[in-house]
Amino acid sequence: MNSLLSIKDLHVSFGLGLETVDAVRGINLEIARGEIVGIVGESGSGKSASMLSVMRLLATTATTRGTVHFAGKELFSASSKEMRGIRGGKIGMIFQDPMTSLNPSFRIGSQIAEAIIRHQHVSTKIAVSKATDLLEVVSIPRPSESMSLFPHEMSGGMKQRVMIAMAIANDPELLIADEPTTALDVTIQAQILEVLKGLRETRNLSIVIITHDLGVVAGLADSVNVMYAGEIVESGDVEGVFYKATHPYSRGLLSCVPRLDIRESALHPIGGDPPKLSEKTPGCSFQPRCKNAIDLCETTSPTLRSSTVTGLKVSCHNPMEPSPQMSESI
Amino acid sequence: MSAPTSYWGSMFRFIARRLIIMPFLLFGIVTISFVISRFIPSDPLISIVGERQLNNPVVVLAAKQRWGLDKSMFGQYTSYMSNLAKGDLGISFRTKTPVVGDLIDRLPATFELAFTAMFFGTVGGVLLGVLAASRRNKIADHVSRLFALVGSSLPVFWLGLVLLYIFYARFGLMPGPGRLPPRVDAPNDITGFYLFDAILSGDFGLVWPIIQRLLLPAFALGWGLMGIISRLVRSSMLDELQADYVRTARAKGLTERVVFCKHALRNALLPVLTVLGFSIASLLTGAVLTETIFSWNGVGSYAVSATRSLDYPAINGVCILGGIVFLISNLITDVLYAYADPKIRLA
Numbered sequence: 001m002n003s004l005l006s007i008k009d010l011h012v013s014f015g016l017g018l019e020t021v022d023a024v025r026g027i028n029l030e031i032a033r034g035e036i037v038g039i040v041g042e043s044g045s046g047k048s049a050s051m052l053s054v055m056r057l058l059a060t061t062a063t064t065r066g067t068v069h070f071a072g073k074e075l076f077s078a079s080s081k082e083m084r085g086i087r088g089g090k091i092g093m094i095f096q097d098p099m100t101s102l103n104p105s106f107r108i109g110s111q112i113a114e115a116i117i118r119h120q121h122v123s124t125k126i127a128v129s130k131a132t133d134l135l136e137v138v139s140i141p142r143p144s145e146s147m148s149l150f151p152h153e154m155s156g157g158m159k160q161r162v163m164i165a166m167a168i169a170n171d172p173e174l175l176i177a178d179e180p181t182t183a184l185d186v187t188i189q190a191q192i193l194e195v196l197k198g199l200r201e202t203r204n205l206s207i208v209i210i211t212h213d214l215g216v217v218a219g220l221a222d223s224v225n226v227m228y229a230g231e232i233v234e235s236g237d238v239e240g241v242f243y244k245a246t247h248p249y250s251r252g253l254l255s256c257v258p259r260l261d262i263r264e265s266a267l268h269p270i271g272g273d274p275p276k277l278s279e280k281t282p283g284c285s286f287q288p289r290c291k292n293a294i295d296l297c298e299t300t301s302p303t304l305r306s307s308t309v310t311g312l313k314v315s316c317h318n319p320m321e322p323s324p325q326m327s328e329s330i
Numbered sequence: 331m332s333a334p335t336s337y338w339g340s341m342f343r344f345i346a347r348r349l350i351i352m353p354f355l356l357f358g359i360v361t362i363s364f365v366i367s368r369f370i371p372s373d374p375l376i377s378i379v380g381e382r383q384l385n386n387p388v389v390v391l392a393a394k395q396r397w398g399l400d401k402s403m404f405g406q407y408t409s410y411m412s413n414l415a416k417g418d419l420g421i422s423f424r425t426k427t428p429v430v431g432d433l434i435d436r437l438p439a440t441f442e443l444a445f446t447a448m449f450f451g452t453v454g455g456v457l458l459g460v461l462a463a464s465r466r467n468k469i470a471d472h473v474s475r476l477f478a479l480v481g482s483s484l485p486v487f488w489l490g491l492v493l494l495y496i497f498y499a500r501f502g503l504m505p506g507p508g509r510l511p512p513r514v515d516a517p518n519d520i521t522g523f524y525l526f527d528a529i530l531s532g533d534f535g536l537v538w539p540i541i542q543r544l545l546l547p548a549f550a551l552g553w554g555l556m557g558i559i560s561r562l563v564r565s566s567m568l569d570e571l572q573a574d575y576v577r578t579a580r581a582k583g584l585t586e587r588v589v590f591c592k593h594a595l596r597n598a599l600l601p602v603l604t605v606l607g608f609s610i611a612s613l614l615t616g617a618v619l620t621e622t623i624f625s626w627n628g629v630g631s632y633a634v635s636a637t638r639s640l641d642y643p644a645i646n647g648v649c650i651l652g653g654i655v656f657l658i659s660n661l662i663t664d665v666l667y668a669y670a671d672p673k674i675r676l677a
Contacts, residue, residue, distance in 0.1 A: 057580055088583035095581075100574040104673060105596045115582040150672040166582065 004173055004206050005031040005054070010066035012049045012058065012230075019278040023049040025230035026066070028304075033173070036200055036207045038221035038238070040214060040253065044274060046230040047210045051176045055093055056083050071173065089119040092167030096179035098159035102151040108162045109147030112169055119170040134165040138195050157188035164195060168205070175199070177209045181216055193220050214257050218242060226250045229275050229285040232304060236312030244310040246319035248292045284317065294318045341665065348661050356653050363649035364410065367642055368403055375399070377639030378423050397423060410646070419650070420643030424635060429647035433629060437651070438522025439509060440628035443620065444613045446548035451555030452606065456599070458556065459563025464590060466568065474560055482557030486616040490550040490623040497546060504546050507625040511539050547624040551616045555609050559602055566598040573597070600671050607663025611656050 012024035024046040031037050039047045053064045054075065068075040070086065078086070087093075095101045103111060112131035116122065122130070128147065135143035138161040151159055160180060167175055177196065181189035197220060199205045209221060217224050218238065225235040226249065234247040245251055252270040272289035275281065284290070287297040296317045304315040310322055375393060376384060383389040394400040398409060413420060419429035462474040481489070497504040509524055510516060517527035517536055525544070528536040570576065571594050579593040614630075621630035629648060636644035668674045 055581060057577060084583040084585060086583070087581055093581040095574060095578065097574060101578045103575040103579065103593050103597070105671070106593075114584070118583055152673050163578070166578070 003030040004033045004035075004071060005029070005208075006067075006069040007050070007054070008067045008069075010050055010053065010064065010068065012046065012053050012062055012064050014059070015061050015063070016278070021277045022280070023062075023230055023277055024053070027225075027227070027230075027232050029225065029232070031174070031206050031208060033206055034200060034204045035223065036196075036209060036221045038217035038224045039208065039210045039227055040212065040217055040224055041227035042212055042253075042274065044277070045227040047227050048178050050227075051093075051178060051208060051210055055087055055091060055176065057087070057093075085119070088115050088167075088172075089170045090172050091174045091176060092170070092172040093176040094160070094163040094167045094178065094180050097183045098156055098163050099151075099183065101163055102159055104151055107148050107150055108154070108159075109149075112162065112166045115166050115169045131165070131169070134169055135162075137168070137199075138162070138165045139191075140165075155188075156184050157191060160184060160188075160192055161195065164192075164199075168199060168203070171203065172205070174206045174208065177207060179211055180209065181213070182211070189216070196220060214242075214253060226253065230277060231285065231315065232313075233286065233316070234312055234314045235304070236310070240310060240312045244312065244322040246307060246310055246312070246322060247314045247316045248290045248320055249286050251320055284315075292316075292318050292320055341668065344668075345661065345665065348664075352654075352657050355657060356650060359653035360411070360414065360646060360650055361407075363646050364407055364642075367640070367645045368406075370640060372640055374423055374640035374642060377641065410643075414650075419647040422636070422644045422647075423641040424639045424644065429643045432632060432644065433647055433651055435522070436627060436629045436632050438628075439524075439626055440614075440617050440621065440630055442509075442523050442525065442544065443547055443551060443626060443628060444610075444617055446544050447552030447613055447616075447620075448555065448606070448609070450549055450552035451559055451609065452602070454552070455556040455559025456563050456595075456602065458560035459598075460567060460590070460595060462560065462564040463567035463571070471564075474564075478557035478560045480557070481553035482561075485619075486550055486554060487619040487623055489553055490547065490620050493546050493550050494623065505539070505543050507547075507623070509540070509543055509626060510536075511543075514539070547620050547626060550623075551613060551620045554616070555613065558605060558609070562601055562605060563598055566601055567594055570594040570598045600667070603663055603667050603670060607660050610659035614652055614655060 007027060007029040010024055010027050010029075011022065014021045014023060023044075027046075027050055029037070029050075039051070041047050049058065049062070052058045053062070054068050054070070056075065058064070064076060066076070070091065073082075073086075075083065075086070102108065106114075109128060109131055112134060113124065113127035116127040116130050117124065120127070120130075132143045132147055135146055140146050140158060140161050146154075146158075151162075154162070160183075164175075164180075175196075180196070181192050184192065193216060196207060196209070200207060207220075209216065211217060221238050223235065223237050224241040225232045226241065226245075226247065227233065228249050234241060234245055234250045241250060242254065245254060249270070252268070255268040256270065258267060270289060275285050275288065281287075283298040283300060284293070284302050287293045290297065294317060300317070302315045302317050304313050306312075307314050307319065375390060378397060379386075379389050379393045391400070398406055401409070410420065417430070419433075421427065422429050422432055425432055458474045458477065462471040465471050494507065498506045505511065514536070517524060517533045518531040520527045520530050524540045525537065528534070528540055567590075571590075573594075576589060576594055579589045584593075617626075617628065618630035618633050620626065621628045622634050625631070629651065632644065633648040635641070636648060
């Protein structure tokens with residue numbers, strides 16, 4: 001497959017005083033044109049850090065290693081000028097908290113138009129009319145009146161639509177959505193996901209969606225990568241991961257999802273805490289919390305390998321059996 | 331969500347309400363300054379009749395009657411207030427001319443000084459603050475911190491004297507005190523602002539000397555404000571640069587300069603407006619000292635002479651003027667703030 005974004009052996013670490021925190025520990029990721037890829041994991045698993053590093057928007061305290069090819073261009077070696085052309089031009093990004101992600105002092109219309117003028121070098125008048133069209137695309141009611149609103153005059157869902165409009169203003173090839181629905185009500189979440197889905201249909205947009213909400217991924221993504229402690233522990237197409245996941249962590253995540261269809265099904269939280277990312281252990285990083293751990297897990301770190309049973313890639317010495325019960329629902 | 335149509339309406343109501351309150355506030359200011367000046371344990375008669383005549387009961391009585399000092403304090407107060415209602419601030423004991431006229435003559439000089447100082451303070455402070463924030467913990471940051479510390483912690487009269495000593499007395503880089511070079515006539519009195527008058531009357535040879543003489547006193551007066559504003563801008567810039575919308579701006583592909591000077595600075599400037607409103611008060615008090623040191627013939631030096639000779643009408647006149655300036659500048663600040671911060675709607 002002709003991949004649009006190709007991440008190879010990406011490492012991200014933050015210098016935190018004397019400690020170095022290894023937030024991302026060697027991940028590989030391929031994203032095809034028009035594909036929606038989900039990255040799932042709990043807070044601190046490195047999902048946002050890995051995608052921010054693609055945009056080179058990490059704090060200056062971060063160091064990155066590995067390669068990121070976007071449409072054939074290596075991004076870590078690109079000049080800052082080239083990067084500025086890619087940011088907002090070829091790759092759009094939306095963030096978790098729409099409440100704070102828009103500048104409170106400028107009207108939303110001018111914030112969108114700014115992105116258009118920056119990359120398309122058109123007159124203000126044209127940029128404004130394009131921005132108005134974009135508000136229509138993301139289903140904001142009364143687009144031309146809404147152009148002159150300030151962010152505080154809009155609801156969270158509307159602001160996230162504005163963020164999306166801004167991110168797609170220059171017809172990017174890739175949209176990175178970093179927890180786009182986390183700060184929103186459930187009903188609004190669904191609407192935002194519909195908007196994203198629609199964009200893939202109409203614009204053949206590739207989307208990376210970062211979330212800790214499996215429901216979001218289930219409804220939207222083509223393939224899923226489960227991240228734990230800076231590594232991808234399981235990946236594959238969305239149905240595979242939901243029905244046939246064998247990594248104990250993925251299974252743990254799936255059984256954390258509340259279900260309405262099974263009576264008295266208790267939630268099963270994963271015991272323990274994620275490892276400190278400043279410490280390196282020789283074994284599997286999930287081993288201390290893993291019910292399935294064997295002796296090997298303590299000494300040797302597993303690598304991501306294709307499983308012949310499930311067709312998924314899994315990084316585990318002692319994977320679980322695909323659960324028949326899982327496949328009945330979700 | 332407030333409709334844009336009601337915006338100017340509410341703004342107008344806000345201004346009107348503040349203007350209505352203003353006379354009451356001024357009434358309080360006048361009363362307090364009247365009482366305080368009367369309680370100073372000294373006699374203004376010396377400045378009216380002169381020391382030699384002080385033992386002559388006829389002269390003293392005549393002077394007391396002439397200036398209304400024979401009445402009780404309450405009587406003096408009521409007659410002062412009734413004159414004030416007519417816009418009459420009385421006649422200065424010292425200059426023997428109406429206080430209103432004295433103030434109008436001297437106000438432009440003070441405004442000239444205070445506005446230039448404010449310009450230095452604001453523009454310099456914002457530039458320094460942005461520089462310090464962008465070079466955080468580097469040499470430029472430390473230099474600007476030191477500069478701010480010196481300006482805001484040393485009293486303005488000391489700064490004025492030292493600047494005069496260094497730039498005028500020692501190295502002769504700057505002209506000495508005064509608004510004009512010695513033996514030079516003031517330009518035609520059109521606005522009272524020498525700089526504008528010189529330009530308006532086509533006296534361009536005077537423009538540079540006038541500006542040159544304005545630089546040192548305005549810098550001495552504005553340095554403190556510059557220090558405060560530069561620290562404020564630095565810290566609020568650093569706060570704003572952490573904000574999510576800055577990351578959004580970068581994600582749009584904007585250059586660091588635009589991210590800095592448009593997105594972050596716009597929000598970082600809001601607290602500066604508040605400080606600016608209050609700085610008017612400190613600029614006015616500072617002007618009193620600066621004008622005295624730099625022989626600046628403005629309201630400040632007028633106030634000093636008035637206080638020295640216990641010139642009641644002049645003292646009260648300066649207090650009223652200061653009160654009006656302070657109230658108006660606060661009103662302007664509030665209106666500007668509402669304009670600059672879209673989240674504030676005046677109610």
